[in-house]
Amino acid sequence: MAAYPLLVNGTTHTVEATPDTPLLWVLRDTLNLTGTKYGCGRGLCGSCTVHLNGTPVRSCMLPVAAAAGAAITTIEGLAPDGLNALQHAWCEHDVPQCGYCQAGQIMTAAAFLRDHPAPTEAEIDAALAGNLCRCGTYVRIRAAVKDAAAAMQKEAAR
Amino acid sequence: MKASPAPVTRRDFIRVSSLAGGGFVLSLALPRAGLAQAAGALDDTARVFTPSPFIKITPEGIITILAKNPETGQGVKTSLPMIVAEELDADFSTIVIEQAGLRDDVGAQFAGGSRSTPDNYLLLRRAGATARAMLIAAAAQTWNVRAGELTTENGRVIHAATGRSLSYGELATTAATLPIPDERDVKLKSESEFRVLGSRVGGVDNPAIVTGRAEFGMDVRLPGMLHAVYAKSPVFGGRLLRANLDHLRTLPGVRDVFPVEGGTEITGLLPGVAIVADSTWAAFAARAQLEAVWDESAAAGQDSPAYAARAAALARTRGTELRHDGDVDAAFTASAKVIEADYFYPFLNHATLEPQGCTAWTRDGGIEFWTTSQTPGPGRDLVAATFNLPKEKLKLNLIRAGGGFGRRLRNDSMVEAAAIALRVNAPVKLTWTREDDMRHCFFRPAGFHHLKGAVDAAGRLSAWHDHFVTFGYNSTATPAPSAGMSPDELPARFIPNYRLEQSLIATIVPTGPLRAPGSNGLAFVMQGFIDELAHAAGRDPVEFRLELLGEDRLVPPTGGRGVPYHTGRMKGVIRKAAAESGWGSALPRGEGRGIAFHFSHQGYVAMVAHVAVSPAGELTVKHVTAVADVGPIINLSGAENQMQGSVIDGLGMAWLQEITFAAGRTVQSNFHDYPLLRLPEAPAISVHFIQSDNPPTGLGEPGYPVVPPAICNAIFAACGKRIRSLPIAKNDLRWG
Ligand code: FES
Ligand code: FES
Numbered sequence: 001m002a003a004y005p006l007l008v009n010g011t012t013h014t015v016e017a018t019p020d021t022p023l024l025w026v027l028r029d030t031l032n033l034t035g036t037k038y039g040c041g042r043g044l045c046g047s048c049t050v051h052l053n054g055t056p057v058r059s060c061m062l063p064v065a066a067a068a069g070a071a072i073t074t075i076e077g078l079a080p081d082g083l084n085a086l087q088h089a090w091c092e093h094d095v096p097q098c099g100y101c102q103a104g105q106i107m108t109a110a111a112f113l114r115d116h117p118a119p120t121e122a123e124i125d126a127a128l129a130g131n132l133c134r135c136g137t138y139v140r141i142r143a144a145v146k147d148a149a150a151a152m153q154k155e156a157a158r
Numbered sequence: 159m160k161a162s163p164a165p166v167t168r169r170d171f172i173r174v175s176s177l178a179g180g181g182f183v184l185s186l187a188l189p190r191a192g193l194a195q196a197a198g199a200l201d202d203t204a205r206v207f208t209p210s211p212f213i214k215i216t217p218e219g220i221i222t223i224l225a226k227n228p229e230t231g232q233g234v235k236t237s238l239p240m241i242v243a244e245e246l247d248a249d250f251s252t253i254v255i256e257q258a259g260l261r262d263d264v265g266a267q268f269a270g271g272s273r274s275t276p277d278n279y280l281l282l283r284r285a286g287a288t289a290r291a292m293l294i295a296a297a298a299q300t301w302n303v304r305a306g307e308l309t310t311e312n313g314r315v316i317h318a319a320t321g322r323s324l325s326y327g328e329l330a331t332t333a334a335t336l337p338i339p340d341e342r343d344v345k346l347k348s349e350s351e352f353r354v355l356g357s358r359v360g361g362v363d364n365p366a367i368v369t370g371r372a373e374f375g376m377d378v379r380l381p382g383m384l385h386a387v388y389a390k391s392p393v394f395g396g397r398l399l400r401a402n403l404d405h406l407r408t409l410p411g412v413r414d415v416f417p418v419e420g421g422t423e424i425t426g427l428l429p430g431v432a433i434v435a436d437s438t439w440a441a442f443a444a445r446a447q448l449e450a451v452w453d454e455s456a457a458a459g460q461d462s463p464a465y466a467a468r469a470a471a472l473a474r475t476r477g478t479e480l481r482h483d484g485d486v487d488a489a490f491t492a493s494a495k496v497i498e499a500d501y502f503y504p505f506l507n508h509a510t511l512e513p514q515g516c517t518a519w520t521r522d523g524g525i526e527f528w529t530t531s532q533t534p535g536p537g538r539d540l541v542a543a544t545f546n547l548p549k550e551k552l553k554l555n556l557i558r559a560g561g562g563f564g565r566r567l568r569n570d571s572m573v574e575a576a577a578i579a580l581r582v583n584a585p586v587k588l589t590w591t592r593e594d595d596m597r598h599c600f601f602r603p604a605g606f607h608h609l610k611g612a613v614d615a616a617g618r619l620s621a622w623h624d625h626f627v628t629f630g631y632n633s634t635a636t637p638a639p640s641a642g643m644s645p646d647e648l649p650a651r652f653i654p655n656y657r658l659e660q661s662l663i664a665t666i667v668p669t670g671p672l673r674a675p676g677s678n679g680l681a682f683v684m685q686g687f688i689d690e691l692a693h694a695a696g697r698d699p700v701e702f703r704l705e706l707l708g709e710d711r712l713v714p715p716t717g718g719r720g721v722p723y724h725t726g727r728m729k730g731v732i733r734k735a736a737a738e739s740g741w742g743s744a745l746p747r748g749e750g751r752g753i754a755f756h757f758s759h760q761g762y763v764a765m766v767a768h769v770a771v772s773p774a775g776e777l778t779v780k781h782v783t784a785v786a787d788v789g790p791i792i793n794l795s796g797a798e799n800q801m802q803g804s805v806i807d808g809l810g811m812a813w814l815q816e817i818t819f820a821a822g823r824t825v826q827s828n829f830h831d832y833p834l835l836r837l838p839e840a841p842a843i844s845v846h847f848i849q850s851d852n853p854p855t856g857l858g859e860p861g862y863p864v865v866p867p868a869i870c871n872a873i874f875a876a877c878g879k880r881i882r883s884l885p886i887a888k889n890d891l892r893w894g
Contacts, residue, residue, distance in 0.1 A: 034374075044830055090367075096361055097233070135231050136804070139840060
């Protein structure tokens with residue numbers, strides 16, 4: 001066991017963990033941030049996606065030792081004061097079925113839209129290809145990302 | 159060096175499988191205090207109006223509606239309260255929805271068979287209408303007018319003659335003093351008066367889901383909670399012989415490691431090793447170091463190639479005759495064209511994105527559960543029977559599940575959590591690894607169909623023979639769960655000469671219902687072979703199907719058991735699917751459309767798929783048109799979402815998924831070898847409903863079986879390759 005300083009959603013925590021503990025389980029079991037989900041534990045599903053210094057990463061594959069010192073954002077910290085454009089679009093389109101994959105979908109989409117403010121449908125598809133949805137909400141995800149991009153563009157133009 | 163596994167002694171076991179006075183009698187060890195009433199119970203004080211368990215209205219105007227059934231992503235936490243709100247005549251957007259725990263006063267609480275809607279439609283409408291009638295009576299009393307002069311709108315009672323109105327909150331305390339009328343005296347709205355039902359309502363948990371605050375089964379947290387995994391024999395049901403338990407006990411964060419003897423009933427508590435730790439990761443990491451020797455004597459001959467060889471051998475024999483109408487052999491001799499084909503669909507795993515799991519806490523003489531079960535009542539019964547505990551001592555909280563699809567109809571994770579919680583003096587959360595979830599399932603059974611069919615000189619389907627080779631659980635006499643086939647399956651009852659024979663392969667693989675059980679494999683076979691016969695007859699596949707269904711009528715089930723089949727409703731969805739998809743219009747070379755239909759769970763569904771196959775054999779599914787007649791729609795947004803999801807799920811299943819077995823074990827372990835469909839592979843989907851005034855049914859299931867045949871028939875139209883064996887990915891689609 002060792003102590004690691006973690007900067008999560010703007011707050012620094014010191015957590016005790018074995019160095020190989022994936023960030024996912026530190027977030028969920030130690031910091032009570034259960035919005036980040038376990039789906040496969042092998043980097044195959046994207047349910048555990050968080051931002052590490054702004055880049056989407058699979059927290060199930062990232063040892064806590066490697067995350068120490070970096071700025072980590074989870075779904076709980078994506079829009080601390082309500083809903084951002086993506087989350088709003090997700091509700092407008094009533095995207096979730098079971099909802100289990102959606103935090104990972106939104107985290108991936110958020111980083112993608114920051115870098116690609118006016119994406120084509122093919123770019124959206126490619127960006128989210130690594131996030132599995134067992135319930136099959138893909139057509140709504142596509143539409144919601146598109147709408148969120150348009151809303152963000154409009155907001156930026158004001 | 160690793161410690162060598164030590165033999166497991168009898169003393170190590172907690173004998174939880176023994177019902178009759180085993181060594182570990184829990185009821186003695188536990189205090190006798192009772193458990194609180196089911197969670198989610200609406201409090202009932204004099205000021206608050208609670209005409210039924212479903213509705214609570216406070217004087218402050220807060221209206222709470224109870225969501226009675228388990229939410230697994232099918233949308234019932236939203237749609238069932240909508241039914242109450244409709245008859246209550248309240249503004250749905252202002253209503254608080256509260257998830258019920260397992261209780262005894264709200265009717266059956268389960269999520270399966272697309273039954274949530276049909277079983278609760280009238281019950282919940284009456285609950286809403288009764289409350290509304292009482293609120294009107296309270297207003298009539300307050301104003302001293304006749305109830306007949308009053309109307310309601312958006313949570314208010316209105317006296318139009320005097321322009322007065324009172325909110326439901328203002329009337330709550332008076333309404334609470336009134337007698338509850340006989341529900342037969344309460345008038346329901348006519349459907350033309352509906353404002354809530356049939357509208358688009360977003361899921362009530364959406365804001366929590368998109369901010370990571372929704373609680374799923376795996377997210378339950380309790381003070382001092384420990385984390386557990388449960389390792390079972392990779393060969394189904396095998397007993398534990400030896401394991402390196404002492405080594406595991408020395409690993410970081412591990413609190414306890416113990417074997418559980420378990421029983422032999424496949425849906426009950428099976429033998430395993432419980433690892434209890436401070437964190438999920440510590441438990442997972444210890445599990446990775448488990449070295450166990452299991453009794454694998456049942457494994458011989460239990461693998462997929464052996465099943466296929468056995469099926470081929472059985473196909474050369476005669477099976478048990480389940481139905482024979484007319485004279486099939488004579489019809490084959492007399493028919494213009496006879497074709498034969500072998501169809502196969504594989505075993506499947508439900509692969510809910512949230513793996514199985516359950517949280518349990520033994521205290522106060524009983525166990526409290528936080529469960530994602532689709533069948534919490536039977537789960538409670540299983541725990542009570544397994545551990546000889548009275549049912550009243552078991553309290554179940556129903557937690558949102560990350561997908562169900564029938565997997566959570568079985569309560570294996572609940573009974574495992576109970577076994578662990580009974581030994582651990584703290585709340586404990588059991589989490590299955592993805593690998594556990596992939597390997598230990600009640601799989602959708604595979605099926606082999608050896609078909610022979612004929613068309614007559616007029617191009618009509620005239621004879622059909624199916625030798626169905628399926629599985630029996632350790633049996634060649636009785637089909638395994640969800641492995642049987644109704645002798646009424648299409649085209650039986652619609653053609654003069656029909657024969658169904660059945661043979662069974664004995665398996666140790668646990669099987670069970672998966673989304674539209676039975677139908678999800680059979681529709682592929684029936685709609686595929688009907689398509690082959692249509693082409694053999696040189697007929698249009700839509701016309702051929704409409705003719706098969708014949709004139710509009712209600713076709714009764716054979717022997718009066720089962721559900722009647724309304725040909726008119728089915729023809730309606732077929733015609734609409736054809737019209738909406740542009741059926742018959744020209745497509746470029748390498749593209750094609752396929753049609754399929756199926757009736758299941760009281761839902762009539764037809765789909766047209768539009769696909770492209772490149773000469774190199776790459777498949778692109780461009781568009782799927784889905785049409786359903788499931789009676790009136792409760793929540794249009796949720797209903798469309800279920801149909802879209804069925805299309806994606808059905809396509810992923812047909813294209814990519816297969817579970818296989820080797821030496822009695824599941825071969826696949828995670829999403830690399832059991833893929834789900836990905837966003838770039840998802841087609842555009844249009845969904846249409848024919849809203850008849852037939853009784854409503856659920857939409858979780860009836861769409862799913864129709865997708866594979868629609869896709870496969872489209873592939874044939876596109877490139878001439880007939881898919882008779884799933885998944886599609888195993889087939890060579892190259893052409894040209
Ligand atoms: S849980 Fe991390 S990718 Fe699946
Ligand atoms: S909504 Fe259930 S997995 Fe995506």
